[in-house]
Amino acid sequence: MTRKATCCCGLCSIEVEGEPMINAICHCGNCKKRTGSAFGWSLYFPDAQVGKRTGDLKAYSIDGAKRQERWFCAACGTTLFWKVARIPNQTGIAGGCFGETPLAAPVATVFNDGRCRWLRLPEEWRTSL
Ligand SMILES: [Zn+2]
Ligand SMILES: [Zn+2]
Numbered sequence: 001m002t003r004k005a006t007c008c009c010g011l012c013s014i015e016v017e018g019e020p021m022i023n024a025i026c027h028c029g030n031c032k033k034r035t036g037s038a039f040g041w042s043l044y045f046p047d048a049q050v051g052k053r054t055g056d057l058k059a060y061s062i063d064g065a066k067r068q069e070r071w072f073c074a075a076c077g078t079t080l081f082w083k084v085a086r087i088p089n090q091t092g093i094a095g096g097c098f099g100e101t102p103l104a105a106p107v108a109t110v111f112n113d114g115r116c117r118w119l120r121l122p123e124e125w126r127t128s129l
Contacts, residue, residue, distance in 0.1 A: 009073060058074045
């Protein structure tokens with residue numbers, strides 16, 4: 001199955017084949033700020049499953065121990081996908097951007113030290129990758 005993640009304005013997109021290797025929500029400060037929300041929903045696909053990209057995508061890089069590069073729509077600012085040094089050969093894609101081709105529910109919750117105290121999650125989810 002081919003799925004497509006798109007930005008808010010629809011100009012940028014990225015296509016993926018098959019199912020993700022990682023399907024998790026993350027409570028780290030970086031994901032909170034990236035999304036402006038209580039947590040990030042991250043899907044990691046092997047690079048070989050990642051296909052066509054469209055639109056004017058700009059890159060933002062973070063150096064150091066949390067080295068990563070992420071790409072966002074130049075028009076609307078939505079972060080669509082990223083590469084992080086500690087998860088090589090995979091591409092992270094923002095779960096909420098798969099609006100019309102939804103994925104399965106997350107199976108893990110990570111960086112739980114940063115979890116909002118009011119947030120309740122399914123007991124069966126793993127608490128690490
Ligand atoms: Zn956009
Ligand atoms: Zn995170």
